[in-house]
Amino acid sequence: MNRSNIHRLYGITHSLYTGRARSYLIKNGTAFRELSSGHKSFKAEVLSESKLATIPVLVTPEGQVIRDGGAIIEHFEKSNSRRFTPSSPKQQIVSTLFDLIGTSGLLRPAMHYRWNYLDENGEFLHYHFLHSQPEHPEREAKSQYMMSKMQHAGRLFGVTEESAALVETVYIEFLDALNKHFSEYPYLLGWTPCIGDFGLIAPLYAHLGRDPAPLRIMQQRAVRVTRWVERMNRADQDALEFFNPGVSYLEDDRIPETLETVLKVLAEDLVPETQAAAEVINQWLVEHQPESGTLAQGSLGQSMYGMAQFSLRGQSISAVAQSYRFVVLQKLQQQYAQLEPAQQQDVTSLLQRCGLEALLATRLKRELGWSENQDIWL
Secondary structure (H helix, E strand, C coil): CCHHHCEEEEECCCCHHHHHHHHHHHHHCCCEEEEECCCHHHHHHHHHHHCCCCCCEEECCCCCEEECHHHHHHHHHCCCCCCCCCCCHHHHHHHHHHHHHHHHHCHHHHHHHHHCCHHHHHHHHHHHHHCCCCCCCCHHHHHHHHHHHHHHHHHHCCCCCCCHHHHHHHHHHHHHHHHHHCCCCCECCECCCCHHHHHHHHHHHHCCCCCHHHHHHHHHHCHHHHHHHHHCCCCCCCCCCCCCCCCCECHHHCCCHHHHHHHHHHHHHHHHHHHHHHHHHHHHHHHHCCCCCCECCCCCCCCCCCEEEEEECCEEEEEECCCHHHHHHHHHHHHHHCCCHHHHHHHHHHHHHHCCHHHHCCCCCCCEEEECCEEEEC
16 A cells, blocks of 8 residues: 555544544544654654644545544544444433533543552553653653643542542443443444544553453453454444344444443532533633633643542542533523424433433633634634
8 A cells, every 4th residue: 555545643542532533444444554653754744744743643545634533533423424423313412421521520530540559560551652652761751740740630630549449330330331332232323433422532441451350340340341452443333242143333323221220420529520610611711801812722631620529429529620511511501492392302301310410501702613633712
């Protein structure tokens, strides 16, 4: 194959958000070469166009630079007849909901199981952080700095000694429920992945499905989830356990009860944190009145808008309020607004059963947009 026909994906193996984009490219059958963000070409050729030093970043054969996993996926969805976007109302909303859950709602367990189990994970993580950079005299020191920065980010996401036991309890309940769902279907909505699968693979691959400590838990307790993680990184359907598999999403816009159970577990954490984060960011918007076009995304490990305080099962948790959560939630709300009244009622009933209906009304005072590879305030 001619090299000019191959996309370049810049990321790192242990990156949560790179896993989302990588899985999509694999399932979409897109030829690509993956390069470390430490590769000399990233700073020399890509960073000026990607604007922010975050990953993943895709460079198309034509030279277009696309930063952010969601933007990379949208680039292909626009040109492939939205191959992985369900067209039926409830399934489309649930797909976007799992994209929200994967990219924002599971950051706490992802960070907890990576950074609070260093006896098991330490050598594994050191290898990957060290080898994500080229050889130079300060390589070790920079690796230690990046690991320390990520540990700090974990604390900002609400990973503390006080919250650790609760984070594990909720995660295990989620893992058990998801494992039961995957005993019936290979993907979230049936027989082919949806956008929600790609969102969910982000934390369940790089952190929870590769780091030694959480991988051990997943393999021992939730083998079907482990198989889904493997499946999401293969180009074919990879559903050999299912002897009469289908080829598409479930018929009649059906959402399995097993998936509703997963959502009920996740709702306990997702809803109060989202509501609290909205309050914090809305207060910031009132106080700062940013001009249209102002950058909305802060750097990892920084509290750009403030800390959101909320209660989970009677325990108080403090987590950084991030705007990206509302990029995906805004998309979900826009999809809901485009439905017919009867379809909206079906979606509302589903979300009510799962304890998620409050997400339809949880909004920021300003909409978010996308310009020159950056989230901006409109």
